[in-house]
Amino acid sequence: MNRTLRRLNGWIFAALVLLGAGAIGYLSAHHDHVADWTYGSRVSMSPETRAVLAKLDGPVDIVSYASPQGDLRQTIAAVMQRYQQAKPDLHLSFVDPQKDPAAMRNLGITVDGELILQYRHREQRLDTLTERSLTDAMERLVRGNDRIVAFVTGDGERRADGDANADLGTFVQQLEHSGMRAVPLNFSQVTAVPDHTDLVVLASPQAALSAGAVKALIDYLGKGGNVLWLADPGNQDPSLQPLADALGVRVLPGELVDASAAATGLKDPRMIVLGDYPLSDITRGFTLTTLFPEVAPLAEVSKQDWQIVPFLRSSPQASTQTLDGSQANALKGPLDFGFALSRLSPSPNKSEQRIVMIGNGDFLSNSYLGNGGNRALGERIFDWLLGDDALINMPPRGAPDRVLMVSQGELNVLSIAYIVVVPLLLLIIGGVIAWRRRRA
CATH class of the missing domain: 3.40.50 (Rossmann fold)
Structure with a gap:
């Protein structure tokens, strides 16, 4: 009887694990949540960029003239995905510049992956894609x-x-x-x-x-x-x-x-x-x-x-x-x-x-x-x-978390910890390991 209960408990546990894994997979596929704990959200999107996007109170259309060969389109789409999370009415589309070279010359497209941004009959062009350059282009769209x-x-x-x-x-x-x-x-x-x-x-x-x-x-x-x-x-x-x-x-x-x-x-x-x-x-x-x-x-x-x-x-x-x-x-x-x-x-x-x-x-x-x-x-x-x-009320530019702000008291604590406490702790651990080996 006990053996049957143990097997039943094992099967129930396995079923719950599979059910939990399936639930996690379903939720992750249907719900996207990104958390950035760095100061100023440096690794996701800066406060200034979010503020500029908030000033664009209408849809923004971005056309990228990128060749389908290679991974350039995937790179551009990955960058734009962060912007689309903050501004859902930002639309990205791709055009193959090799299909109509004459049209590309008329548009002045000279760089593979060049972007044209359009907002309320205003237009900006980008041939280098970074958050700084893209945010500047969007700020120019706001300015007119x-x-x-x-x-x-x-x-x-x-x-x-x-x-x-x-x-x-x-x-x-x-x-x-x-x-x-x-x-x-x-x-x-x-x-x-x-x-x-x-x-x-x-x-x-x-x-x-x-x-x-x-x-x-x-x-x-x-x-x-x-x-x-x-x-x-x-x-x-x-x-x-x-x-x-x-x-x-x-x-x-x-x-x-x-x-x-x-x-x-x-x-x-x-x-x-x-x-x-x-x-x-x-x-x-x-x-x-x-x-x-x-x-x-x-x-x-x-x-x-x-x-x-x-x-x-x-x-x-x-x-x-x-x-x-x-x-x-x-x-x-x-x-x-x-x-x-x-x-x-x-x-x-x-x-x-x-x-x-x-x-x-x-x-x-x-x-x-x-x-x-x-x-x-x-x-x-x-x-x-x-x-x-x-x-006017845009957040200031910069990456303030590049500077470690420490008070003199905190600096003293860190200095004592690394100069005295850590070496002493290593000596104690080493002594305990040596003592146990001798006893064995």
Whole structure:
């Protein structure tokens, strides 16, 4: 009897195992669940990519001109599967480029596997498939047409294509990946800002602008143009006074110093560190720390038809000093050094005109761009100025989990564990094994 019960129990156990395996197989075939426990979901899809996909509120069609030979199609389909999990109305199809070479030449297809993305009659092309390039292409689809950003040149301004420490080359190169096109604007060669310019950037001119250049900028303002003005301490150029008067703002003399910067490990009090920001469309939800070296304070001096919103402000411990270090007649903080200006646009082509004025240009320079949230703040400023409000709250780019953040106490514990505890544990285990062998 006992033998029969044991056999019956064995058969029941085997049946339950088979039933469980079948249930697992059925569920895995009909339900797909992927979990990524890495910080920022690096091995699946970045938060920025998910945010871009969320901004695409309609179907996206992707056509890949990939040859059926080899495994290129399988590779492309595997990459796109992750995107389709986050956006089910993303459709992928393949076309064999060898079937109609003439049609491929007309389309300009030159690379096996080249992709054409279509969204709301907008189109982007990709010949290299990575998450970064694909996300950039989708961000350009959200943005629409490439935005023309004209950088004033010829008067010692920071260069948009330069690689010197003070230039903006690294930042501008990243902007171009997301759908902005930087062009030079030299008023010795043109008398007005060209039509279809979406934004003019005046980045810390070192020489006085000509009267014609200032008139061209004011005329551009009068037509509803958007402007980013980066002013550094000591650059109170009288030639730009008409532009400042048109905005109702002023660059105050001297520069900001903040003794509380020493608490963050900075020895130079001219380095202004911000972690809190006045509420504005640019800084809403922004919590990253930014660094601004050598800042000129700004002030609203007259009431115009502009709505002026401060979005960069020093701490109460800050004050001004002259460029030679004197604090005579110093102004006490908090002091504003970043203004966002807006008004109803005089142009019938857009509803709102936007200006940003900042008393520092170094925070976007090649030297300081990588500090904290400088790059992310710069991207928000450009998105706001260009009217791409849907992109302002995008998560910052990067892979933060590449850095291991450990406190000094945790580092001490790890050091003791690996230097003392682990070797001691190995010695104990070795001694126990040797003792047992001797007894045997």
